[in-house]
Amino acid sequence: MATFNLFNYLAPPDAFYDFDRIYSAEQWQKKQRWISTYLQAHQPDIIGFQEVFSIDSLQSLVADSGYQHFAVVDQPTVIDDFIYRDPVVALASKFPIVAVSSVPVDTELAIQLGLTAEFNFSRQVVRATVKLPHLGLCDCYVVHFKSKRAAWQAELDPLTSLEGRVIEQFKAQVAGGWASSIQRGSEATLLMMHMVERRAKTGNAMILMGDFNNPLQDGILAHLTTSNLLFNNDQQQQQLMQFYALRDAWDLYQSNQALISDQVLTRGATHYFGQSSSVLDYILLSSEFDTKAQSNFFAVTDYINTDKHLINPSFEIDGESTDHAVVSICLTLRQ
Template sequence: MNFTFATLNLLNYVAPPNACYEFHNIYEEHQWLKKQQWIAKQIEQLQPDVIAFQEVFSREELEQQMLELGFPHFATIAAPTVEEGYLYTAPVVALASRFPFDEISAVDYPQRLTQEQPDYRRQPLRATVTLPELGTIDVYVVHFKSQRPIDNALDLDEKETNSPLDLWQQDCLGNWLSTIQRGWECHLLHHAIVERKKQTAHPIVLMGDFNQHLANSELAALNIHAHPKTDEPRQIAPYQLIDAGSTWYHEEPWSRPATHYYGAKGSVLDYILLSWELNNLSDFPRAELFHYQVLDKHLINPSFEEDAQASDHAVVSLTLKTCR
């Protein structure tokens, strides 16, 4: 059997008359309809069995839309932050599935971690689902801290006109704090994934917006090539996560499509990682990577009529084929 997993950063999924981030950032009714139509088109093209979402403000509306598209099972584990009744300032992640969830849980802090750590900006979600032939797996959805600098890194008076030097220092420190936050989130998640697998031995699918290239140092815990060598590779291998996109494009890595653009510069920020059992490199794989796809037409060749309310991220999906 084949199973398709997908991930999509929705870019401000907030139903009118609510707003996100700024008071004026409200969709008109025709814009909201266009956004929902665009999302439906991507899903109908990919036909995923399980799909992860980021930047979700309107949870009930997304759950209803997924139900209409054939996904009766929907999960979130946190509520978006809202101010003054209608201004949303912090989104959540979500997961929709054609198969029922056995368990839904927030990814909490490791209890045995001795170091103090900051809170997740957007708490990751774990859902356990049992798929025919493939068995029970743990699906994680993540949205790591963005690359935007953390504000107020320096004690600057907002009422005063700060010098260019002050603003430069603020930006430098804010960028570094953003990197630290993203690194903490990655390593906390990785530790939780390993601890969970030690208990259950479930295969793992990790999907989401990493907001940085996987090769960067702050994401080292999730990069199989960044781990130090060990004398016991067979003990470590079941806990390592493999970048499905890198596997798919390994012969021509230069052809891997970007999933986000900042101006003309493209970056791969959205990933689907698989545990050892879901890769044909394993001695006894449960599944193998059958197909990998990046829907990016709205980024590289957009049509205003179709893509006016599209996401600023590509849709990433993969299909696993179970091994008999």
């Protein structure tokens, strides 16, 4: 399975965000070809997509590669008839999708978190229940959490002094950036609570994948991989907790590889900005995919970070690809 940020997937002659941001016919063909080439080369059975504007076009493209099942729960916003914003997420699968739903916000919990009753996900989350071989029903969640872009921009008076303009921009950067962090962390918290409650009701396995717009390690999203109950010495309760915990697929892959090789593995970045790089794209898994868990069915036997288009691009091939690496994993049935 894979998580794939498509980066402004919008068929011409429509524009993304601004009236002049339109792919030419040649650019669009190159983008479509790059996606198809990836699908043919890696052949993931389930893919979570982000930054989808042209839903019908994507559904048709993946159908040509064997993905007969497709899920989406929202539509992008269209302004001025042809300018699009607010792209959505989608899921394509070679296995049957038996149910599709967006993830609702628990308003009561949102208020307890100090949010307003009107709080919502910046992008609606897809929950698609897929019927997997050997395992049965699995709830697959596709997310694109709020970006780090500041939630608001400074309103500058042209008559303001140079120092005044700098101060206003600095305040907007700090406060607006923190507002985005609050949104992103709250989205992750509300989603995690929904996933736990859903797991308790159905017992379905869980997969969470997408562009998190944040490394897992820092405090904003670290709770997504909480693995134990704090200040609790009851082993039975701690064991039960493992049924509801999510694991980073990279950690599971590393753990499995350590059993067969002494080679030190290095995780590749999935996004580059200037001189910095970070891991923003993740696949998180429930205990059915953890070989150390009693309820295990599958092992993570490969982890592929497709990033040549980022670190060694060929314009002829990669010119209209994506600004993220495509992360995919291989799950092997335990014997």
